[in-house]
Amino acid sequence: MDAVLNALVLIGNYIVxxxxxxxxxxxxxxxGVTMIYAVLRFSNFGxxxxxxxxxxxxxxxxxxxxxxxxxxxxxxxxxLALPVGILGAVGLCxxxxxxxxxxxxxxxxxxxxxxxxxxxxxxxIGGLIRFIIGPKDRNFADGERFIMKASAFKANTGxxxxxxxxxxxxxxxxxxxxxxxxxxxxxxxxxxxxxxRAFADNEDLALLSGxxxxxxxxxxxxxxxxxxxxxxxxxxxxxxxxPLVYMHLLxxxxxxxxxxxxxxxLGAIAGGFVIxxxxxxxxxxxxxxxxxxxxxxxxxxxxxxxxxxxxxxAVSFMILVIVLxxxxxxxxxxxxx
Amino acid sequence: MTALIGTAMTGGYGGAxxxxxxxxxxxxxxxxxxxxxxxxxxxxxxxxxxxxxDLRAGSVLLDxxxxxxxxxxxxxxxxxxxxxxTQNVFTSMTVEENLEMGGFIRDDDFADTIEEIYNxxxxxxxxxxxxxxxxxxxxxxxxxxxxxxxxxxxxxxxxEPTAGVSPIVMDELFDRIIDVARTGIAxxxxxxNARQALAIADRGYVLVQGENRYTDTGAALLxxxxxxxxxxxx
Numbered sequence: 001m002d003a004v005l006n007a008l009v010l011i012g013n014y015i016v017x018x019x020x021x022x023x024x025x026x027x028x029x030x031x032g033v034t035m036i037y038a039v040l041r042f043s044n045f046g047x048x049x050x051x052x053x054x055x056x057x058x059x060x061x062x063x064x065x066x067x068x069x070x071x072x073x074x075x076x077x078x079x080l081a082l083p084v085g086i087l088g089a090v091g092l093c094x095x096x097x098x099x100x101x102x103x104x105x106x107x108x109x110x111x112x113x114x115x116x117x118x119x120x121x122x123x124x125i126g127g128l129i130r131f132i133i134g135p136k137d138r139n140f141a142d143g144e145r146f147i148m149k150a151s152a153f154k155a156n157t158g159x160x161x162x163x164x165x166x167x168x169x170x171x172x173x174x175x176x177x178x179x180x181x182x183x184x185x186x187x188x189x190x191x192x193x194x195x196x197r198a199f200a201d202n203e204d205l206a207l208l209s210g211x212x213x214x215x216x217x218x219x220x221x222x223x224x225x226x227x228x229x230x231x232x233x234x235x236x237x238x239x240x241x242x243p244l245v246y247m248h249l250l251x252x253x254x255x256x257x258x259x260x261x262x263x264x265x266l267g268a269i270a271g272g273f274v275i276x277x278x279x280x281x282x283x284x285x286x287x288x289x290x291x292x293x294x295x296x297x298x299x300x301x302x303x304x305x306x307x308x309x310x311x312x313x314a315v316s317f318m319i320l321v322i323v324l325x326x327x328x329x330x331x332x333x334x335x336x337x
Numbered sequence: 338m339t340a341l342i343g344t345a346m347t348g349g350y351g352g353a354x355x356x357x358x359x360x361x362x363x364x365x366x367x368x369x370x371x372x373x374x375x376x377x378x379x380x381x382x383x384x385x386x387x388x389x390x391d392l393r394a395g396s397v398l399l400d401x402x403x404x405x406x407x408x409x410x411x412x413x414x415x416x417x418x419x420x421x422x423t424q425n426v427f428t429s430m431t432v433e434e435n436l437e438m439g440g441f442i443r444d445d446d447f448a449d450t451i452e453e454i455y456n457x458x459x460x461x462x463x464x465x466x467x468x469x470x471x472x473x474x475x476x477x478x479x480x481x482x483x484x485x486x487x488x489x490x491x492x493x494x495x496x497e498p499t500a501g502v503s504p505i506v507m508d509e510l511f512d513r514i515i516d517v518a519r520t521g522i523a524x525x526x527x528x529x530n531a532r533q534a535l536a537i538a539d540r541g542y543v544l545v546q547g548e549n550r551y552t553d554t555g556a557a558l559l560x561x562x563x564x565x566x567x568x569x570x571x
Contacts, residue, residue, distance in 0.1 A: 191441075194430070198438045201427040208419060209484070210410055210442030 002159065007292040009161040013150070014284055019277045021169035021238055024176035027272030028231035029249065030256035031183065031265055032224040038200035038263040039220040040101070042114030045250065047228060049125035052246035054089035054229025055236045056133045058082055059140045066142065074144030074167065076237055079175075085233060089225035096121055097221050105217075122247070129243050137242045141168055168237040179230055180269060183223065187265065192219060200263065248313065252279065255316040259323050261330030270331055275316055283309045339398075340365045340523035341417070341492045343386045346395035354393065355381045357547040363492065363523040363540065368514065370555065372531035372568065373544035379527040380422070382544060383494055386525070387419050388412050400491065414442055418490035422497045425481035428470030432461050435469050435480050439487030447487060454483040457516055475506035479513065486517070493517065495526035499533075511537050532569050535559050543568055 029051060036044045044050075061081035065071070072080050100121060104114060147170045150162025187193040192215075199206040199216045207213065232246060239245070256275045260267025285303035307314065323330060342362035349355040355378045363369035371379045384390045386397050388409040396405045399415055407415070427435050436454060440447040455462035458479040464472060469480045478498050485493055498514065499507040507530060515537055518524045528534035535541045538555030543564060551564055558564050 191437075194434055194437060195441060197430060198427050198434075198441075201429045202424055205421070205425065205427060205484075206438070207410060208413065208421075209438050210413055210488075211438070 003292040005157075006159050006161045007289045009153075009159055009163050010289050010292070013161065013163045015277070015280045017163070017165055017169055019273070019280045021166075021172045021234075022280070023273035023276030024172050025231050025235045025238065025272075026252055026256045026276050027269040028176055028179065028227050028234070029253040030260065030268035030272050031180070032227040032231070033253055033257045034260070034263055034265060034268040035220055035227075036224055037257070038265075039196060039216060040105075040114070042111045042118060043254065043262075044224075045115065045118040046096075046121035046125060047224075047253065048246045048248075048250035049122050049129065050089055050093060050225060051228040051232030051235070051249070052129055052241075052243055053092055053125050054085040054225065055232035055241055055246070056085075056129055056243075057088040058085035058229065058233045059133065059138055059236070059241055061085065062140045062142075071142070073142070075171065076141050076143045076167065078140055078142075078233055078237055079171065082230065082233060085229045086226050089229045090222050092125070093221040093225040094218065097217065126243065126247060133243070135243055137240055138236075139240045141237045141240075143167060166238065168234070172234040172238055175230060175234060179227065183227070184265065186223075196220065251313055252276075252316045255320045259319055259330055261332035264330070264332045267330050267332035274331075275319060278319055279312050279315045282306045282315050283312050339363070339401075341386060341397070341399050341525065343382070343397045344395055346382065346385050346392055346397070348385060348390055348392040348394070349381070350390065355547050356385060356392075356395075358395065359542075359544060359547055359549050360395075361386065361525070361542055361549075363525045365491065365523045366518055366521045367539040368518050368524045368526070368537055368555075369540040369542065370531075370534045370538035371525070371527045371542045371544060372534065373542075373550070374568065377544040378547040379544055380496055381547070383496060383525065383527050387417060387494055413488055413490075416488070416491040418485035418488060418493040420478075420481045420485045420493070420495045420498065422500055426469040426477050426484065429468055431466050432469055432472070432480055432483075433465040435484050436461075436487055439484035442488060450487055450489060454486055457486075457520075458483055458513060473506075474502045475510060478502065478510055482513070482517070486522075490522065492523045492525065495524065497527055497529055499528065499530055507533060532559070535569075 029047065033044060033047050036042070058078050058081045061084035062078045065077050065081055070080065071077050100117060104117060144167050146164060147167055148163065148165040150164040153164065154162045187197055195211045196216050196219060198209065199211055199213065235249070252275050256271035257268050259274050260269065260271030283305065285305040287299060287304045290299060290304055339362050344360050345358045346356045347354055347358050359382055361371065361382055371382060373379050381390060385392055388407055392405060396403055398404065399417065404412055404415060427438060430438070436451050440450060460476055461479055461483055464476065469477060472480065499510055502510065511533060514524060526534065535555040535558050541553060541555045541558040542549060543551040543558065551558060551561065553561065
C-alpha cells in the first residue's frame, strides 16, 4: 500500500504540481496569442518578448522595492511590482500597434506579412530587453519559498517520498484562476467584451453594427499585455528570468493555442495544460515509480524515460504536428490556420 | 412619404459601370422588391443605396435628406438597417447577444426593442441562449433581420433574404417581412424568387443591365405578360 502511495506522491511531486503551474503559465500566454489571433487575425511572434519585457519591468520594480525594504512576505514582492510591468507592457503594445501594425491594417496586409512584421517586433523588443537588463539569468523570487516542504510532508505522512509545493507554484495556479475568470467574465458579460467577440466573429457585420474597430484593437492589446506580463512574471518566479528562455517559450505557447483551437479562449487554457502535462509526462524518468509498483529487481539500468528533458520542446512539436494533421481546428474547433 | 430614394444612380466597382442611371424608392410601411436577371445590378443598386458603393452620378435621399456621401456606419445611425446576403449573423454568439450587438450604437435601454423582436419572431425567444451558428437557415435569417431591427430603422434593406432556404421557410420569412412592414418600416429587398417576392410587394422594380426596365406595383408586374414571359418564366 505504501508503495502505491509513494509512487503516486512521486508523480504528484514531479508531474502534477509542476504541470499545473507550468500549464497555467502556458495557458495565460496562449490566451494572449489566441486573442490577438481572433481580433487582429495574425500569429504574434512578439508575444514571448512582450512577456519578457513586462517581466523585466516587474523585476526592476521588485529590486527597487527590495532596496527600500517594501515587502509583502510571505508572498513574493514581484506581485506588488506587477502593475509597473503591466503598465509598461501595455504602453509598449499600444506604441507598437500605433506605429507598426496600424500601418499594415490600413494597407489591408495579408496575414503572412503581419506574421513577418511580428517577428521583426520580436527581435526589436528582444534587443531592447538585452540593452536594458542584459542576457543574464536573474532570480527575483523572494518571500517564503515553500507552501509545503518535502521534508514536512514526509514527516507528517511517514512516506519515503515527499511532495513539495513552491509558493511560486501556488501563486501561479491561484492567479491564473482569478485572471482567467476575469477575462471570461469580461468577454461574456460586458458590452465591450461582447463587442470584441462580435468583431472576432464577423468583422464586416461588427462594423455594420457600429462597433469601433480601433477601440476593439486597443482593448485587445491591453488585455494581451496584461496577460503576457502576468504569465511572464509567474514563469520567472517559478523558474527564473532569462531573456532567451522567454523566446523559447514561444513554441509551447503557440502549440497550446493551436492544440486548443486558435482564436478560442477556452481552447487556449485547455491547450496550455495539455502541452504542459505532455511535456512533463514524456520527459519524466519513471524508474523510481516503477520500482515502487513492480519491485526493483526486474528493472534494468534504464531510467524509463521516454525522452531526455533536453528534448522537451520536441514534445510541443510532436503534438503540434499531430494536431495539425488530425484536427487542424484544434480540440475546441477554432479557426484553421 | 418617400422614406428612401436613390435617383439616377450610376456607378460600379471601378471599371465599367454596373448601374446606369437606375432609380429606386420605397415608402414607409411598404415593401419594395428589386428583381431581374443575374448580373442586372440588383444587389449593387441596393449596396449603392446603403453607401457600400461610390456613385459616379445620382443621389440618395433618406427622409428627404441627402446622404449620398455618407459611409454605411453613419447611415445606420441615421435609421437604415441592412441585412447582408451571407454571413449576416455572429455565428459564435447567442441569439440574444446577436440582438444586443445590433443595438450596440444605442445608448438607451433597448430591452423593450428585444422584446418587440421576440414578439415578431417568436422562435428567437425559444432559442435566445443558443449560438446563432447552430440555428437552421430560416431561423438564422430571422436573427439577421432582428439584429438589423435593433437600431429601430426607418428603412430595412434585405439582400436575398430567402436565398438557400426551403419553399416553406421562404413563405414563413415573407410573412414575417410583411409583419415588419406593418410596423411602419420601409422595406427594400432584392430577391431571386421573383414571383413570390412580387406577390407581397407594394412596388416592384425590374432591373436589366443597371437600368429600370419595368416599375409598377407587385401585382401589376405579375400580371404584365411581357414581364412574365421575360423574367418570371411564363
